[in-house]
Amino acid sequence: MNPQECHIDLVALQDLKDIMESEFETLIDTFINDSNKKIEELSLNYLNQNSEELRKSAHSLKGSSSNVCAIKLSELAKQIEHRARQQELAGIDALIQALDIEFQIVAQQLSDQLIKK
Amino acid sequence: MAIWSTEAASGELTIKIQGRFDFSAHQEFRDAYEKVSDNLKGYVVDMKETTYLDSSALGMLLLLRDHAGGDNSRIEIVNCNPDVKKILTISNFEQLFTIR
Amino acid sequence: MSTGAPPHLDGIDGEEVLRVLIADDNDSDRLILQTIVRKEGHTVFTARDGQEAIALFREHSPDIVLLDALMPNVDGFEAARTIKQLAGDNLVPILFLTSLRDAASLADCLAAGGLDFLSKPYNRIILHAKIKAYAAMRRLHETVQQQRDEIALHNDRLIHEQEVAKQVFDNIAHPGCSSASNIKYLLSPMAVFNGDLILAARKPSGGMCVFLGDFTGHGLPAAIGAMPVSEIFYGMTQKGFSLQDIMLEINKKLKLILPVGVFCCACMIDMSFRKRSAEVWIGGLPDVLVYRANSRQVESLASQHLPLGVVDNSRFNIESREVPMQRGDKILLWSDGIIEALNAQGEMFGEERIIDVITQTENSERIFSNIERAVEQHTGRLEQDDDYTMLEITMVREDEIAVQEGKPGVSSIVGGPRDWSLVYELRALSLKEFNPLPVITHMLMEVPGLRPYSGKLYTILSELYSNALEHGVLGLGSEVKASADGFARYYEQRTAKLEQLSSGFVRFHFDHRPRADGGSLKIMVEDTGPGFDYQSKQLAEHQTETYSGRGIPLIKSMCQSVRYTGEGNQVEVIFNWHADI
Numbered sequence: 001m002n003p004q005e006c007h008i009d010l011v012a013l014q015d016l017k018d019i020m021e022s023e024f025e026t027l028i029d030t031f032i033n034d035s036n037k038k039i040e041e042l043s044l045n046y047l048n049q050n051s052e053e054l055r056k057s058a059h060s061l062k063g064s065s066s067n068v069c070a071i072k073l074s075e076l077a078k079q080i081e082h083r084a085r086q087q088e089l090a091g092i093d094a095l096i097q098a099l100d101i102e103f104q105i106v107a108q109q110l111s112d113q114l115i116k117k
Numbered sequence: 118m119a120i121w122s123t124e125a126a127s128g129e130l131t132i133k134i135q136g137r138f139d140f141s142a143h144q145e146f147r148d149a150y151e152k153v154s155d156n157l158k159g160y161v162v163d164m165k166e167t168t169y170l171d172s173s174a175l176g177m178l179l180l181l182r183d184h185a186g187g188d189n190s191r192i193e194i195v196n197c198n199p200d201v202k203k204i205l206t207i208s209n210f211e212q213l214f215t216i217r
Numbered sequence: 218m219s220t221g222a223p224p225h226l227d228g229i230d231g232e233e234v235l236r237v238l239i240a241d242d243n244d245s246d247r248l249i250l251q252t253i254v255r256k257e258g259h260t261v262f263t264a265r266d267g268q269e270a271i272a273l274f275r276e277h278s279p280d281i282v283l284l285d286a287l288m289p290n291v292d293g294f295e296a297a298r299t300i301k302q303l304a305g306d307n308l309v310p311i312l313f314l315t316s317l318r319d320a321a322s323l324a325d326c327l328a329a330g331g332l333d334f335l336s337k338p339y340n341r342i343i344l345h346a347k348i349k350a351y352a353a354m355r356r357l358h359e360t361v362q363q364q365r366d367e368i369a370l371h372n373d374r375l376i377h378e379q380e381v382a383k384q385v386f387d388n389i390a391h392p393g394c395s396s397a398s399n400i401k402y403l404l405s406p407m408a409v410f411n412g413d414l415i416l417a418a419r420k421p422s423g424g425m426c427v428f429l430g431d432f433t434g435h436g437l438p439a440a441i442g443a444m445p446v447s448e449i450f451y452g453m454t455q456k457g458f459s460l461q462d463i464m465l466e467i468n469k470k471l472k473l474i475l476p477v478g479v480f481c482c483a484c485m486i487d488m489s490f491r492k493r494s495a496e497v498w499i500g501g502l503p504d505v506l507v508y509r510a511n512s513r514q515v516e517s518l519a520s521q522h523l524p525l526g527v528v529d530n531s532r533f534n535i536e537s538r539e540v541p542m543q544r545g546d547k548i549l550l551w552s553d554g555i556i557e558a559l560n561a562q563g564e565m566f567g568e569e570r571i572i573d574v575i576t577q578t579e580n581s582e583r584i585f586s587n588i589e590r591a592v593e594q595h596t597g598r599l600e601q602d603d604d605y606t607m608l609e610i611t612m613v614r615e616d617e618i619a620v621q622e623g624k625p626g627v628s629s630i631v632g633g634p635r636d637w638s639l640v641y642e643l644r645a646l647s648l649k650e651f652n653p654l655p656v657i658t659h660m661l662m663e664v665p666g667l668r669p670y671s672g673k674l675y676t677i678l679s680e681l682y683s684n685a686l687e688h689g690v691l692g693l694g695s696e697v698k699a700s701a702d703g704f705a706r707y708y709e710q711r712t713a714k715l716e717q718l719s720s721g722f723v724r725f726h727f728d729h730r731p732r733a734d735g736g737s738l739k740i741m742v743e744d745t746g747p748g749f750d751y752q753s754k755q756l757a758e759h760q761t762e763t764y765s766g767r768g769i770p771l772i773k774s775m776c777q778s779v780r781y782t783g784e785g786n787q788v789e790v791i792f793n794w795h796a797d798i
Contacts, residue, residue, distance in 0.1 A: 012338070019341065020252055027252075031245035056287055063315075063337035064243045140434075172433040172553070176478030179527065183477040207520045208482065208501040213527070 007105050009069040013113065016069060028110045031068050035061060035103055039096075042080070046089065046096055054092075055084035061099075070106040073099065118142050122149040128158035138170040138177075146177050150184060159191035162214075164201050175208055182213060193217060235259045235352055236277060240270035240296065241285040241314055246337065250283065250314070253341055257348065267291025267299075274300050279309070281351055283335065286315045286326060294329040301330040308358035310351035379410065379437075386440055390447035393417040397618045399611040400427065401585040405604040412439030412481075413552050413606040416447055418454040421666055422796045423615050424490060426454045426463070429608050430483040430525070431502065431552035442481055442526070445470045457668030460487040460496050461535040464525070468533045471526030480526040484550050487537075490615040495548060498537040500524045503556050504568060510545030510581055515572050542612040545581065551607040555588070558605070560595045570595070585609045633665040635736060638728040645718045648686060654678055657725065664729055664736065666796045673775050674738075674792065680772050681742045681788060682723065687711060689746030689786055690721040721745040735795040737777075741787060748784030 017024050038061045045054040062077035076099040083092050118136040125131065132149045134142065150160065160181065164170075182190050193215040197205065205216055237259045241247040251261050262277055264270035266288040274282065282300055286293040297311050312333045313326040326334065332354075333347060395402050395417040404415050412432030419425055428450050432439040446467050453463045464485060471481055482501030489495070499505055501524030504517040522534050540548070549571075558566040574591045578584045585607070592605065639660075643653055658675050662668050687693045691714040697707045726741040773779050777791040 015341075016249070019256065020249070023248065023252055027245055027248050030248055034244050059287060060243055064245050066338040067246050067249050069338070172431070172482065173478075176433045176480065179480070180478040207503060209520060209523045212523055 007070065007072050007102065008109050009071050013069040016067075017113070025114055027068070028114055031064060032107045032110065034064065035107070038064075039100055039103055042099075043096060046092060049089060051084045051087045051089055054089070055081050058084055065106070068106075068110065070102075070110075073102045073106050076102055118145075120145045120149050122153065124153055124157070128156065129161060130157050130159075131161040131163055132181075133163040133166065135166040136168055138164075138167050138174040140171070140173040142174070143177065147180070150181055157185075160185055160193070162192065162194045163196055164194060164198070165196035167198070167201055170201055170204055175204070175210065178210065178214065191215075232258065232349070233352055233356075235281055235348065236262070236279040237348070238262045238264065238270060238273055238277070238279040238282045239314075240264035240267065240273075240283070240288065240293070242266055242288040243285065246285070246314070246339075250339060250344075253339060253344055254283075254348070257345060259348070267293060267296030270296045271299050271303075274303060274309075278304075280355060281348060282309060282311045283314055284311055284331070286313050286322065294325055297326075297329040297331055306362060308355050310355055312347060312351065382437070382440070383410070386443060390414055390416065390443045393451065394419050394425065395427070395608075397425070399425075399613045399618050401609040403585075403589065403605055403607040405606070410436055410440050411604040411606075412443075413554075413604065414443045414446060414481075415606065415608055416450045418451055420454055420487075421457045422489075422669065425488045425610070425618075426450070426460070426485065427488070427608060427610055428483065428485045429502065429550050429552065429606065430481045431606065432481045433479050438479060442471055442475055442479070445474065446481065446525075456662075457666065459669055459672070460485055460498060460537055462671075464498055464535050465530055465533065468525045468528075469530050472529050472533075475526045480524040482520075482524040482552070484520075486548060486550075486610060488542075488610060488612070490613065490618075493542055493544070493612065495540045495542055495610075495612070496537045497540055497548070498522065498535065503551060503553055506549040506572070506575070507540055507542070508547040508549060508575055508581065508584065510543060510547070513576060513581075515575050517568075544612055544614060546612045547581065547584065547609055549575070549584070549588075549607070549609050551605070554605045555592055555607055558592050558596050561597060566592055566595045633663045635664060635729065635731040638726070640724060640726050642722050642724040644722045645720055648690060648721070648723060649715055649718055653725075654682060661727075661729075661738070664738075666735060667738075667794060670792075670794050677740070677772050677775055677790060677792065680769075681740065681790070684788070685723045685742045685744035685746075685786075688749070689744030690723060691715060691718070692746055732793065735793070738792040738794070739789065740792065741789040743783070743787040746786050748786035751781035751785040 016027075020027050038057050042054060042057040042061065045057055058077045058081035062074050062081055065071075065077060066074040076095060080092060080095050080099065083089065083095070118134070118138070118141060120132060120134050120142060122130055122132045130150060130153055132146070134146070138146075162178070162181070178192075178194070182192055185192055194205065194210075195217045197216065202216070205211070205214075210216065237254050239247060239250050239254065239261055240263070241250065242265050247263055247265075251263055254261050262273045262279060264273050267284075268291045270282070270284065271291065273279070282297075284293040284297055288296075291299075293313060293315075297313075300309060300311060310333075311329075311331045312335055313331045314335050314337070315322070315326065323334065332351065335344060335347065392402065392404065392415050394400075395415060397417070397419075400417055402415050404413060405411060412430075412434055414428070414430040414432070416428040416430075417425065428446070430443070430446060432442050449466050449470060450463060453466060458466075467483075475481075480501070484497065484499045484502045484505055486498075487496040497505060497518055499518060499520040500522035501520055504519050507516040507518060508514075509516070518538060518540070521536065521538075542548075555571070556566060556568060560566075570591060571588055574587050575584050578587050588607065641653070641657065643651070647653070654675065657678060658671060661674055662671055667674070688695060691711060693707065693710055693714065695707075697703045697710070722745055724743045726739075726743075728739040728741075730737050769779060772790060775792070777793045778789075780789045781787065782789060
């Protein structure tokens with residue numbers, strides 16, 4: 001599946017839904033709240049030019065978004081993590097912006113899944 | 118150490134012991150005479166390739182003798198090298214076995 | 218610390234229910250993992266950071282720990298190190314939850330004690346497989362640990378038991394008087410468990426008996442036989458029994474108690490300082506060496522007999538050798554350990570080297586230590602590392618050795634009757650069905666120092682008694698025995714006459730008096746028979762059938778005097794004996 005076109009791996013998400021059952025709603029709520037905080041942190045770390053902290057927040061977001069099958073979001077977080085590790089913060093603001101937009105889309109799609117249910 | 122046994126048509130069981138004949142041979146030596154037919158006429162213990170024997174080997178020979186009928190047993194110990202022969206002689210085993 | 222509880226098998230598909238600690242600061246990740254693991258049937262404890270994880274570990278001691286690497290407060294690496302420390306000897310598999318990919322970070326996880334990784338996004342199948350694999354590993358470790366603990370416990374107990382057993386063995390199989398100045402010996406402290414035994418005791422007559430034994434095998438089976446051997450040796454030596462009697466008794470006992478294939482190679486030496494000789498019996502031990510002080514030469518005495526405990530007494534040969542010895546002569550003996558001691562090239566020390574050492578030693582006092590040193594040099598090891606058993610006994614003057622128990626010689630012979638007389642009359646009914654000889658011999662053996670003569674006395678008494686009964690009371694003529702079928706006829710007559718016997722007696726008179734170096738026993742036997750013309754017989758110089766038929770020459774060879782009195786129905790023998798035979 002092409003991550004550029006697809007935001008969420010729906011097949012995998014169905015699996016996750018099956019596992020989580022009634023906990024699925026809590027999971028989505030938790031993920032959205034958590035990610036909101038993490039993206040805030042991430043932006044702040046960028047503003048502070050703290051590449052180490054930036055790397056950690058990106059790393060965390062990469063993991064959690066991958067777990068909810070948000071593959072594109074995870075990929076963007078990974079790129080930020082990578083740059084932060086290389087301490088190449090120049091031009092990273094564009095990635096953060098893309099990440100923020102992607103998160104809005106994912107949050108919307110995940111919430112839609114709850115309504116669908 | 119290795120032990121082979123062969124049963125001749127004459128009803129005689131030959132047990133060959135290669136290398137050191139000591140406690141490590143215990144099970145193998147027993148198997149050599151216990152896992153064969155009962156109606157044997159006699160036994161030959163061939164020590165041609167036996168390099169050494171210790172007191173537990175003497176014990177094993179006594180066990181064979183017991184198995185073969187004690188005083189009525191017919192056991193020959195053959196082809197002993199001088200070291201092996203000496204150990205058998207010290208214990209005066211020629212009183213219990215035919216040593217050739 | 219092991220919980221000791223058996224694995225709980227009520228989980229999904231009958232699999233073991235584990236207690237799993239999950240630590241992840243990321244709420245959504247933790248929620249997913251927790252749900253998956255719970256669905257596998259396990260019990261889950263969750264923590265938000267390393268600090269909480271450590272606290273939960275202390276509280277619940279879970280079976281498996283899943284740790285996120287990057288967490289606030291205490292991170293996964295540090296938590297892992299602490300948990301590992303808390304777990305001690307127990308294996309608590311730690312799996313790192315990470316999407317870290319770089320080798321350095323993974324190496325950090327392993328260094329902190331992690332066994333494996335679970336990467337995000339979580340995959341149920343991989344998670345299931347890994348938890349299962351590490352649970353199995355944990356169980357295996359637990360089993361190994363339990364077995365290790367059991368073995369350690371068992372070993373402790375075994376060592377304790379051996380220590381106790383060794384005390385018992387040491388008390389019973391003690392080396393006796395082997396501290397005497399004419400004895401040198403080498404015996405490892407754990408020798409009894411190697412099957413080696415050295416016993417030494419003074420005889421009531423002042424002589425000395427030593428015994429060196431080498432049981433087949435090792436450990437307790439080899440040690441067990443040492444106890445009866447020791448008891449018999451000390452008990453009988455102190456009572457003055459002969460070497461033959463002692464060896465017979467030991468052989469009988471060992472044949473009875475030892476399983477086939479277990480036996481005792483042995484040598485026993487009965488040393489008489491006054492007679493300047495040693496009586497030696499060897500069965501299955503390497504050649505015993507006799508060192509001559511004058512010539513500095515060595516004579517070998519080869520084993521002539523089967524080891525002890527191989528055949529029963531009917532086939533057991535107690536023939537011994539009498540070795541005349543001068544003052545300073547030595548007897549050296551050993552178990553096969555010294556002969557077979559190997560050097561780095563796998564070459565045995567051998568008898569020739571020993572003989573070389575002996576003949577090249579100028580000062581005979583150094584022979585023993587020179588042999589020890591030569592073996593040490595040969596093997597390149599220290600003596601005490603090995604279980605060599607070696608004994609040297611030197612012929613000395615009796616007054617040169619320290620007195621052990623009581624004084625040696627005549628004056629050590631105390632505690633029994635030495636000055637007494639007794640009449641013992643056996644009448645018809647007793648003559649018919651009772652053999653008085655054992656009880657008489659037993660009574661005579663109470664005389665201190667007389668024990669070694671038990672065989673001779675028994676022979677004398679039985680000759681005298683059968684003469685008195687058969688030729689005297691029953692009136693049988695010994696001429697009958699001369700013919701070919703006479704013997705059988707003689708005993709038929711004896712049985713018949715004995716059955717019909719209604720009167721008559723055989724009367725023993727004993728009179729024992731102590732003498733400077735032993736004693737004098739007078740035995741007079743009278744019977745109610747008609748007697749015989751002993752005077753003419755005596756004149757015929759013991760040539761007639763009747764006279765020799767009565768076994769008198771045999772008795773004469775053993776006694777000081779044999780004298781017939783009265784009608785020839787009384788005979789008196791004088792048996793003078795010396796404390797040291």
